[in-house]
Amino acid sequence: MADLELNNISKRFGGVVALDRATFHCTAGEVHGLVGQNGAGKSTLVKILCGVVQCDGGEILLDGKRLNFGSPSDGIASGIGMVFQELSLIPDLTVAANIFFGHEPTGMLWGISRGALRQSTLALFERMGVEPIAPDAEVCDLPLAQRQMVEIAKVLARDPRVIIFDEAPSALGRKEVDWLLEYVRELAAEGRIVIYISHDLREVMQVSDTITVFRNGRNVGVRRVEEASTDELVSLILGRKASRLYSPRETDIGDEVAMEVRDLRGGVRLQGVSFKLRCGEILGIGGLTGQGQDELFRGLFGIQPIHGEVLISGRPVHIGSPGSALRQGIRLVLVPEDRATQGVVAAMSVAQNLSLAVLPRLQRWGLVARDRERVVVEEAIKRLSIVVADVNGPVMRLSGGNQQKVVLGKLLATKPRILMLYDSTRGVDVGTKAEIFQLLRQLVAGKGSSVLFYSTDVDELINMCDRVLVMRLGSIEAELSGEALTEENVIRASMGEAVKEGAYTRPPPVSQEVTSDRSS
Amino acid sequence: MGDKTIVTQVVSGAKSTAGGLRQGVQIRVDIFALVPYILLIALTATLVSLNSRLLSIQVLETKLNAALPLMFMTTAQALVILTGGIDLSIGGVLSLSTAIAATQMGETLDSIVMWSLIILLVGMAAGAINGLIVTYMRVTPFIATLATWSIWAGVALFVLPKEGGTIPRLLKEIVQRGRLLGLPKSVYILVLLIIFWLLIRRTRFGTRIYAVGSNANNAYLSGAPVKRTLIATYSLSGLLASMAGLYRTIQYSAGSPTAGDPFILTSAAAVIMGGMSLAGGRGGVVPSIVGAVILLLINDLIYFLGVSTFYTPMVQGVLLIMVVAIQSLGHYLRRRRAVQ
Numbered sequence: 057m058a059d060l061e062l063n064n065i066s067k068r069f070g071g072v073v074a075l076d077r078a079t080f081h082c083t084a085g086e087v088h089g090l091v092g093q094n095g096a097g098k099s100t101l102v103k104i105l106c107g108v109v110q111c112d113g114g115e116i117l118l119d120g121k122r123l124n125f126g127s128p129s130d131g132i133a134s135g136i137g138m139v140f141q142e143l144s145l146i147p148d149l150t151v152a153a154n155i156f157f158g159h160e161p162t163g164m165l166w167g168i169s170r171g172a173l174r175q176s177t178l179a180l181f182e183r184m185g186v187e188p189i190a191p192d193a194e195v196c197d198l199p200l201a202q203r204q205m206v207e208i209a210k211v212l213a214r215d216p217r218v219i220i221f222d223e224a225p226s227a228l229g230r231k232e233v234d235w236l237l238e239y240v241r242e243l244a245a246e247g248r249i250v251i252y253i254s255h256d257l258r259e260v261m262q263v264s265d266t267i268t269v270f271r272n273g274r275n276v277g278v279r280r281v282e283e284a285s286t287d288e289l290v291s292l293i294l295g296r297k298a299s300r301l302y303s304p305r306e307t308d309i310g311d312e313v314a315m316e317v318r319d320l321r322g323g324v325r326l327q328g329v330s331f332k333l334r335c336g337e338i339l340g341i342g343g344l345t346g347q348g349q350d351e352l353f354r355g356l357f358g359i360q361p362i363h364g365e366v367l368i369s370g371r372p373v374h375i376g377s378p379g380s381a382l383r384q385g386i387r388l389v390l391v392p393e394d395r396a397t398q399g400v401v402a403a404m405s406v407a408q409n410l411s412l413a414v415l416p417r418l419q420r421w422g423l424v425a426r427d428r429e430r431v432v433v434e435e436a437i438k439r440l441s442i443v444v445a446d447v448n449g450p451v452m453r454l455s456g457g458n459q460q461k462v463v464l465g466k467l468l469a470t471k472p473r474i475l476m477l478y479d480s481t482r483g484v485d486v487g488t489k490a491e492i493f494q495l496l497r498q499l500v501a502g503k504g505s506s507v508l509f510y511s512t513d514v515d516e517l518i519n520m521c522d523r524v525l526v527m528r529l530g531s532i533e534a535e536l537s538g539e540a541l542t543e544e545n546v547i548r549a550s551m552g553e554a555v556k557e558g559a560y561t562r563p564p565p566v567s568q569e570v571t572s573d574r575s576s
Numbered sequence: 577m578g579d580k581t582i583v584t585q586v587v588s589g590a591k592s593t594a595g596g597l598r599q600g601v602q603i604r605v606d607i608f609a610l611v612p613y614i615l616l617i618a619l620t621a622t623l624v625s626l627n628s629r630l631l632s633i634q635v636l637e638t639k640l641n642a643a644l645p646l647m648f649m650t651t652a653q654a655l656v657i658l659t660g661g662i663d664l665s666i667g668g669v670l671s672l673s674t675a676i677a678a679t680q681m682g683e684t685l686d687s688i689v690m691w692s693l694i695i696l697l698v699g700m701a702a703g704a705i706n707g708l709i710v711t712y713m714r715v716t717p718f719i720a721t722l723a724t725w726s727i728w729a730g731v732a733l734f735v736l737p738k739e740g741g742t743i744p745r746l747l748k749e750i751v752q753r754g755r756l757l758g759l760p761k762s763v764y765i766l767v768l769l770i771i772f773w774l775l776i777r778r779t780r781f782g783t784r785i786y787a788v789g790s791n792a793n794n795a796y797l798s799g800a801p802v803k804r805t806l807i808a809t810y811s812l813s814g815l816l817a818s819m820a821g822l823y824r825t826i827q828y829s830a831g832s833p834t835a836g837d838p839f840i841l842t843s844a845a846a847v848i849m850g851g852m853s854l855a856g857g858r859g860g861v862v863p864s865i866v867g868a869v870i871l872l873l874i875n876d877l878i879y880f881l882g883v884s885t886f887y888t889p890m891v892q893g894v895l896l897i898m899v900v901a902i903q904s905l906g907h908y909l910r911r912r913r914a915v916q
Contacts, residue, residue, distance in 0.1 A: 108797060129799035144797040148790035150858040153783060158799045160780055167778035197910065210798075 057120060059084040060218060060249050065114035067100055069453070071491040072445050074100040076273040077114070082251060082266075084217075086427075087244045089264030089281070090253045092293055095455045095571040098143070098253055098271040102220045106138045107131030118218070132158070137216030141456065143207045143222040145195045152191035155210045181211055197445050200227040200394065201345070208236070218249040225259070227393075227482070229345045230512075237263045255485045257286055269293055280503060291300040294487065306542070310405050311336045311524060313476055314506040315368050315388075320364030323351035327530030329364075336503035338496060340521030341510040343550045348530040353478045356508075357381075357390040370473075388474040389413075389467040393482070397465035400451045407433045410574065414469045435452075436465030439489055446572055457488035464492065468499070475499065476508040493520055514546045526550055608906030608909030611899060612850045614865040619873040626880045637760045639739040639872070641752070641827065644762055645670070646839060646846065646868045648820035651769060653843035654864040659809050660789040660856030661710065661717030662844065666817035668728025669702050670836030673821025675732040678741025678831025689745050695818050702728055703814020725840070732833040740830040751826050767825075773861040785809055791858025845892065846871055849899050853907075871894075 058081035067075040075097045082088045092098045105116065107125035116123045118134065125131050130140075145154050152161070155403050161172040174191045181188035191204050198206070204227050211219060221240065225233040241262050244250040254260050256367045260267060261281055269277045269292040275293045315333040321327055325348040333339050355362030358375040366373055368386050374380045381388055381471040392398035400409050411418060411429045418428040433447055440461040444454060444478075451462055460480060467475065475496075481489050499505050511517050517524050525539040525550035534549035536542075545555040624630050648664055657665040673695045683689045702724065709720040756764060776782045784805045787795040796802045820839070825831050851869030852859030874895065875888045 128797050128800065132799040140797065144794045146787045146790045146794055146857075149783070149787060152797075155781070157787065158780070160783065162780070165775060165778075166780070167775070168780065168783065343833065475612075 058082060059119055061117040063115050066112045073273055079275050082249050084249045085244055085247050086265035087240055087250045087252055087263055089260040089267040090251055091260055093487050096270040103110060106136045135217035137211035138212055139208050139211050139224045142205055145203060145207055147196035150192050150194055151189050151206050154195055154206055155213050157438045163469060179321045180213055182316040198263055201229055213569035219243060220251040222253045256504060257289060271295055309334050318365040320362050322355045322365035323360060324531045326351040331525055333506050335506055338500055338507040338509055338521045340517040340524035341527060342517050342524050342546050343527035349527055353476055382399060387472045389472040391463055391477045391480040393479045395459050395463050399521045400459055402452050405448045406444050406451045409451045410436045410465050413466050432469050436469055440465050458482040460484050473505050478510050480513060489524055514543050517546060518543055529551055581881050608903060609851060609901040611902055612863045616866050617868050620711060623877055630890040640762045643872055645820040645824040647865050649839040649843040650864050650868040651861050652816035654847045655809050656813045657847050657852055657854060658785050658789045658856050659806055663813050664721040664840055665706055665725040665728060665842040667836030668725040669699050670727045670821040671732040671815035671833050674825040674831035674835045675736035675820060675833055677818050677825040679736055681744050683744045688744055696815060699814040699818025700811045703811040704807055707810035711803040711916045736831050736833050739832040743825055743829045747762050748826055786857055845896055849896060851903055
């Protein structure tokens with residue numbers, strides 16, 4: 057009998073079946089990877105495991121004992137800890153208060169000893185082997201990468217028997233990701249049960265001992281990682297054989313310039329960036345995180361003040377705010393990094409989100425014309441293959457990948473000329489990624505639009521983009537195109553080393569290969 | 577997989593320049609938290625310069641006496657607002673407390689003690705009911721407490737249809753007259769209130785109050801008993817409101833079925849003046865109490881300037897807007913700093 061058993065778990069949400077008599081067994085002492093598309097049921101499964109969601113039927117056995125959960129506190133009490141994809145931190149509390157939330161060291165009169173709290177926090181970071189984050193800093197002031205580290209520390213502070221990582225490294229920098237993958241294996245070696253969920257198959261295969269694939273709410277395959285191949289896993293995930301993830305690149309881009317920027321400076325890190333974005337081009341921005349890419353995108357979009365010249369179609373413009381860009385007729389949109397807080401309006405329905413950016417066009421006598429809205433919404437859903445049960449339901453009910461599609465759909469409805477994407481495929485499943493890429497290719501095909509694409513996934517950059525500008529220390533370190541556009545060169549440029557011109561022919565895409573048509 | 581190994585080796589040699597706070601940036605000195613105290617000092621200084629007799633012990637004692645009910649009500653409101661809610665029913669609880677006290681209390685010590693306890697229990701129960709409605713019936717606090725306010729106000733009218741009633745002289749003696757170690761008893765009451773709050777804030781319960789106000793969903797995911805915390809907070813609010821009612825009854829030597837109404841919005845204004853966000857999760861009770869004092873001092877200032885006190889609400893309102901603007905500025909600056 058396995059150390060952790062989930063047997064015959066079923067769960068429906070309204071009309072949608074999330075889990076259908078699913079089974080999942082894990083052994084202690086090893087890392088168990090869990091993969092599958094968005095909506096396949098993996099998130100629901102682990103949420104049931106930690107008590108956030110109650111299952112409709114089935115049983116959970118931990119070390120042979122049957123568990124009954126009514127709430128997350130039951131799960132925590134049973135020694136199950138989950139690093140949430142969307143983070144479960146309390147923004148207004150300090151790092152230390154978050155990490156030891158619910159089990160703070162107490163002193164006299166039930167009072168929490170702040171000194172002990174601080175010490176314990178620093179001690180925990182030391183045990184983890186990472187650079188400590190100030191215990192008295194408020195979580196809302198921290199950047200996403202650090203918040204993610206706090207979330208991980210918080211789970212570890214309880215010394216749980218079962219640890220679940222749900223897309224844990226999605227916002228972490230390279231060094232932190234390496235640390236995490238190694239640490240995950242250490243945790244398993246200590247005798248815990250470790251479950252690792254990720255959309256990055258390479259990552260999962262690197263870190264796991266066993267991999268389970270979920271599809272359509274069921275467990276469709278369990279493989280030892282030595283015996284599994286990427287191809288086999290992908291076809292299990294999709295339920296069919298694979299084909300190319302990336303469509304072939306357009307090699308014939310004219311000289312017409314959609315946007316030109318000269319010597320952009322701003323914020324703390326942007327130190328002088330100049331480039332031309334040509335019509336019909338997908339221009340990639342690469343480099344390590346924190347080299348000014350954030351400021352560049354925010355500045356161009358108008359939510360951060362920057363200096364320098366920006367010319368759209370040859371005309372100098374000043375974009376003070378996204379609204380000002382709209383009023384000047386500049387059709388430039390940004391798909392943001394954090395879809396939950398910056399992309400979708402959580403309180404609104406799917407339909408409302410999709411029509412949000414084009415409301416003025418849907419007006420009749422000052423009121424939103426529902427029939428026109430419906431057209432826009434249906435078109436977006438069709439174009440992006442958004443999986444949604446009820447368009448008037450809350451947008452937060454959709455899976456991460458589908459939410460990202462909603463954000464994209466909302467922006468595409470404005471028929472933009474310049475589409476900027478900032479790390480938008482993070483935590484998105486393989487199938488959705490392929491659809492988004494194909495969509496981008498279609499978008500620029502008519503030369504009417506251009507795309508500025510930032511990603512931390514080097515593989516994506518070299519396969520999706522026509523050219524890649526690698527940023528380092530606030531300016532452009534290298535421009536890579538043609539034969540020089542290789543994974544190795546992007547990495548080298550990121551670190552300030554000279555690139556190899558045409559030394560290698562472009563290697564075949566290393567990543568998952570997927571068909572772009574999902575009928576699951 | 578081979579390529580991944582190369583990448584890993586190459587990257588681990590580089591210096592990571594990933595952005596984010598380094599250890600130097602820790603604790604922000606929150607200047608904006610000082611605003612209520614600055615205002616307090618400024619107002620006090622102005623008043624004293626206009627009328628130096630204000631600094632006498634008798635005047636201070638009278639002022640403190642008059643301010644205590646509002647301070648208790650403000651504390652009650654602050655607790656609830658910290659959780660992201662609001663409590664309109666504290667007015668009704670206060671009125672009901674005065675009504676019961678003025679009609680039921682006998683002259684004997686036993687009667688006083690018994691009825692005081694009953695009043696406190698009634699207040700706590702009223703608060704608990706608010707908590708139950710908000711958590712189990714999922715009614716938004718504004719609506720829930722608006723409804724219960726009417727109910728308690730109605731019961732108050734039933735118990736005491738007109739202002740009046742009597743208060744046992746003994747009670748007034750114990751609570752109001754005389755000094756303890758040279759200080760008026762009202763000082764001790766205020767000190768006890770503040771100590772009470774500071775003790776709560778340090779406990780896990782106190783942390784939970786802030787957590788629920790900051791992000792109730794994440795608090796739940798992190799294992800906090802959200803429903804229990806909310807019910808406890810509203811119960812405390814009701815308890816404090818009934819304490820305020822008792823004190824007010826002693827002050828006026830009479831009960832009033834509408835005594836509590838003016839406190840509702842004023843307590844909320846005091847909380848805001850003290851810098852607390854209505855969204856909850858941030859702020860403190862002590863600044864809120866300072867906010868209450870500020871509101872009262874404005875009234876005095878207007879009086880001493882020779883202007884009709886009909887203008888008081890207007891001045892309070894203008895000051896409130898200014899304070900909120902300053903707080904928003906602080907909030908905005910914090911956000912900008914976090915982005916960088």
